[in-house]
Amino acid sequence: MSGSILEVRGLKVSRGGFPVLDIPELDIQEGEFLSLIGPNGTGKSTLLLSLAGLLKRDKGEIRFHGKPVESSAELLDYRRRLAMVFQEPLLFDATVYDNVAAGLKLRGMGRGAIRPVVEENLRLFGIAHLASRSASKISGGEAQRTSLARAFATSPELILLDEPFASLDPPTKESIIADLGNAMRIRRTTALMTTHDRMDALRLSNRIAVMDKGGIVQIGLPIEVMHKPVSESVAQFVGVETILEGRVRGMARGALHVDVGGRDVFGTGDSGPGEEVLCFIRPESVTLHPEGAKMDSSARNVCSGTVTKVQPIGLLYRVCIDCGFSLSAHVTQQATEDLKLAAGAVVQASFKASSVHVVRKPKA
């Protein structure tokens, strides 16, 4: 990465007279893949449309390679250096080849120059065999590949992806994500993608930004955002299932000692003694053991509890345990059988202090 390709300062956007976006500052580094995640209706797509210059902004400045994008001539030049892919492929009523060539034709390129570029991008997304097929007669996955090939054909410096996998079935999505990742590596394009699926973001991104109520509430490395959410809403969105309220008692062997309803929980954070805090624990960080088993793990937090619910979630199971507070863990089917997990069963749960992220509780 080498410097910012896009800088956003004081961006405010309204829709229908209501403010929907307020981004005081956002920098996108050259060559990075930044994902915007957040629940529906938080302004992810609005931000993307604003950054593409497709939505009028009330206030704020967008700088591309340090130069402001203001006049219509600057805007056209800027748009011709980026590309955008929407959730729907939005293909034209033409062949796949003509669709991929569309952006190049708009730039006034001749047929001879267009052909090799289109063919290269058709191959890049594995749709060369569909070149002469009508875009109205291809599958949803093929259509999204065509849309991506059309975007990459113009050699964009920045590519904006608005929920590009949202309408695809899982196997198609997997193969397109792999092809997109490959294209990003080959072309070294900078990308900004919106998604409500945090797993998509984790697979592709160098950084993740979490949006809520029209603003960016956290931005950082994927691992940081997933394990150290800054607020309850971010924690909920990134998959934290145990959120405990407590009060810091002090420090103990390098960890924060938190009193959670009379139970001791050890975690990490920058709160001080006496402060009211929230403890975030990811379900993957909790390990379950048979009651009375000898513990040889280094986990600082160990508690006994009664299973209240076992719920299948895809290939894993969510196990809710009452150990003075409600704790959630994800386990395999094998573990549910080995530990005889069912409502009413008594188990021991353990989790490391480093996997408990402690933040100050916001004042009411």
Place this chain on the structure above:
Amino acid sequence: MELIFEGIKQAVWLLITFDPEVLGITWLSLKVSGLATLISLFIGVSMGTVVALTRFPGRRLVVSLINTGMGVPPVVVGLFVTIFLWRNGPLGFFELLYTPSAIIIAQAVIATPIVAGISLASIQKLPEALRLQILALGATRLQMIWMLIKEARLPLLAAVMAGFGGVISEVGASIMVGGNIKGYTRVLTTATVMETGKGNFDIAIALGVILLLFTFTINAILTGIQQRERPR
């Protein structure tokens, strides 16, 4: 029934013998209605596209006016075009009344709202995101409009058919502004009215059959283009 058979026989005879008067009338009908349709396409598609893509105060009123215009009776158009082109009228100095140009103007006025209305509906039906996608591909505003028109080309062919069908078959305006002058402004519809009035049903039927034949042929060609198999 005999009258109808006589009329059809007469029509076939007039066609296979290349009757010069009938040929002249047919050619003028096609020329006048074809030109009027072309003019209405240019104005109507532009008008429909602009109204479909822009938001301005009074837009609903404009849409209502276009929709109303789609059903305006040709005689009313004929009346106003006559007044405008009348010797003492606002455009009287052009001296166009009772000329083929006057018929073209009247027919273009009839067809324009039809074309505009269908264009408006076709462009409006395209997804809003498609407009954004075209702009995001680096299109100028004009390129974006042209690409949208291309996307709506199939419904726009319906606009051509409706416009042409509307004007080739209208009689009220053509007779009012053209005067049905033999060899000059007489078209298929005005000639049919005149022959029917004179009791020459065989010739009237013959002219009607020719009119139907041409309307059918042109619409069949346009339908063929519209419905043809897309590339695979």
